Amino acid sequence: MGEPTPPVPAGEERFAIESEHLAAIVRSSDDAILSKDRNAIIQSWNEAAERLYGYTAAEVVGKSVAILIPPERQGEELEIVARILAGERIEHYETERVAKDGTVLPVSLAASPIHGANGEIVGVSTQARDVSETRRALREAEQRFEGVPIGIAVISVERGSFGKLLQVNSEMTRLMGYTPEELARLAPGEITHPDDAARERVLIEELATGARGSYAIEKRNRHKDGHWMWIGVTMSLLEDEDSPRAALAHVLDITERKKAELALATARENLERSNAELDQFAYVASHDLKEPLILLSAYARMLDEKYGEGLDEEGRTFLGHVRHEAGRMKAMIDDLLDYSRVETRAEEACTVDLREMLDTALRTLAPRIEETGARVEVQGPLPTVEGSPAQFERLFRNLIANAIKFHSDNPPVVTVSTQRGDGEWTVCVRDNGIGIDPGKNERIFEVFQRLHSQDEYGGTGMGLAICKRIVERHGGRIWVEPAAGGGSTFTFALPE
Ligand code: ADP
Numbered sequence: 380m381g382e383p384t385p386p387v388p389a390g391e392e393r394f395a396i397e398s399e400h401l402a403a404i405v406r407s408s409d410d411a412i413l414s415k416d417r418n419a420i421i422q423s424w425n426e427a428a429e430r431l432y433g434y435t436a437a438e439v440v441g442k443s444v445a446i447l448i449p450p451e452r453q454g455e456e457l458e459i460v461a462r463i464l465a466g467e468r469i470e471h472y473e474t475e476r477v478a479k480d481g482t483v484l485p486v487s488l489a490a491s492p493i494h495g496a497n498g499e500i501v502g503v504s505t506q507a508r509d510v511s512e513t514r515r516a517l518r519e520a521e522q523r524f525e526g527v528p529i530g531i532a533v534i535s536v537e538r539g540s541f542g543k544l545l546q547v548n549s550e551m552t553r554l555m556g557y558t559p560e561e562l563a564r565l566a567p568g569e570i571t572h573p574d575d576a577a578r579e580r581v582l583i584e585e586l587a588t589g590a591r592g593s594y595a596i597e598k599r600n601r602h603k604d605g606h607w608m609w610i611g612v613t614m615s616l617l618e619d620e621d622s623p624r625a626a627l628a629h630v631l632d633i634t635e636r637k638k639a640e641l642a643l644a645t646a647r648e649n650l651e652r653s654n655a656e657l658d659q660f661a662y663v664a665s666h667d668l669k670e671p672l673i674l675l676s677a678y679a680r681m682l683d684e685k686y687g688e689g690l691d692e693e694g695r696t697f698l699g700h701v702r703h704e705a706g707r708m709k710a711m712i713d714d715l716l717d718y719s720r721v722e723t724r725a726e727e728a729c730t731v732d733l734r735e736m737l738d739t740a741l742r743t744l745a746p747r748i749e750e751t752g753a754r755v756e757v758q759g760p761l762p763t764v765e766g767s768p769a770q771f772e773r774l775f776r777n778l779i780a781n782a783i784k785f786h787s788d789n790p791p792v793v794t795v796s797t798q799r800g801d802g803e804w805t806v807c808v809r810d811n812g813i814g815i816d817p818g819k820n821e822r823i824f825e826v827f828q829r830l831h832s833q834d835e836y837g838g839t840g841m842g843l844a845i846c847k848r849i850v851e852r853h854g855g856r857i858w859v860e861p862a863a864g865g866g867s868t869f870t871f872a873l874p875e
Pocket of ligand 1: 777781782783785810812813814815823828829830831837838839840841842843844867
């Protein structure tokens with residue numbers, strides 16, 4: 380058997396209990412609740428009303444509600460009462476009331492009728508809530524929205540449309556050149572460049588379906604004055620259940636950056652074109668120059684062979700010079716041709732074992748190594764890289780040939796070593812030769828630049844220029860430093 384159910388109170392007793400419950404709720408409510416009769420005379424006043432307006436119940440009950448209303452709003456209260464008497468309810472709306480100390484309070488106010496025992500309206504009850512905090516927060520948010528140097532807009536997100544601009548800050552109107560009213564009437568799609576619209580349409584569709592929460596795009600928009608401006612837009616869906624959805628757009632004017640990028644791209648294209656033209660020119664010129672030069676050498680040789688005997692000492696010396704200089708010129712043209720071929724005749728890149736290329740170079744240089752009594756040491760394994768095998772062989776050949784050629788009084792010792800770090804391989808070719816004046820470090824990598832006369836050391840001045848071109852074509856760098864204990868260290872770094 381359960382507990383005996385308490386007897387259900389009936390009639391007036393029940394009404395009294397319910398009234399008491401309601402009164403307790405009203406007393407403890409956080410809303411300022413007051414009731415007034417049909418003549419707007421205050422009948423009751425809860426604690427929250429005491430706190431909000433500063434009057435005690437004793438001070439206001441029996442007085443007209445007009446004491447709470449700012450002079451310019453006096454008519455408002457009569458209207459409320461009239462509407463309630465006509466059977467309306469008044470949902471929360473924002474207005475102002477005056478506290479005992481004269482402070483004007485922003486409040487959110489709702490009103491409802493009080494019915495008498497026979498159902499007739501005998502008065503009006505109003506609930507008021509202080510909204511000064513909310514207003515301040517809203518004002519602050521608006522100021523932040525306004526004060527930022529970025530265009531901000533709230534845009535509706537709808538499927539199959541660019542949406543509508545629901546709210547914009549002043550930077551946005553400044554950027555676009557339109558007034559807020561004009562912007563509100565404009566569909567963002569209307570001012571988007573046709574070439575960018577298709578791309579953005581896909582992104583908007585993805586926002587609308589929820590497939591993505593945000594996107595960033597660089598696009599062209601038409602300014603009010605008609606010119607196309609580049610803008611960077613970031614759109615982020617607002618976390619809101621509202622339908623249609625809305626997104627917050629951040630907009631930056633990137634016209635200047637785009638102009639600079641465009642100028643850079645054009646400059647790069649021009650540079651690449653003129654480089655290619657120069658390569659072509661060097662190739663054609665050296666190729667065409669070779670033919671008369673070969674003939675010149677041949678005639679000089681024939682002259683020497685046929686008439687050399689008949690010439691005096693001086694004549695033979697001059698002829699010797701002609702043959703020597705023709706040979707030197709041929710070497711220079713050959714090197715120039717090789718230099719231009721680093722780009723124009725580059726074969727398809729493949730995996731290159733640098734050790735193999737070094738060994739091939741050493742085999743080619745074997746007679747010179749033997750002749751000079753040079754020693755070449757290779758320390759540690761060499762890496763494998765992507766690139767042109769023939770060019771890496773040439774790189775080693777040039778560097779080691781120089782290391783031997785520019786030797787000091789000591790027999791040449793060349794050391795090849797390698798290191799890995801920072802995403803690149805560095806390969807060093809160190810010698811114990813005559814060394815290089817540090818002030819001339821850069822110059823020696825230029826075309827036809829030499830630090831010595833032909834009498835001291837023969838050469839075309841193209842070897843290191845070719846090395847630099849090969850390394851740079853493979854995305855690397857090359858430089859020279861004095862080696863510890865005399866001599867030079869040539870180092871090239873290649874991306875891993
Ligand atoms: P070349 O050897 O035909 O003169 P390079 O371009 O190979 O042309 O070298 C340019 C100049 O750099 C050389 O004339 C020489 O003065 C200097 N040089 C190059 N390698 C070395 C080295 N290992 N030691 C000293 N000087 C060097």
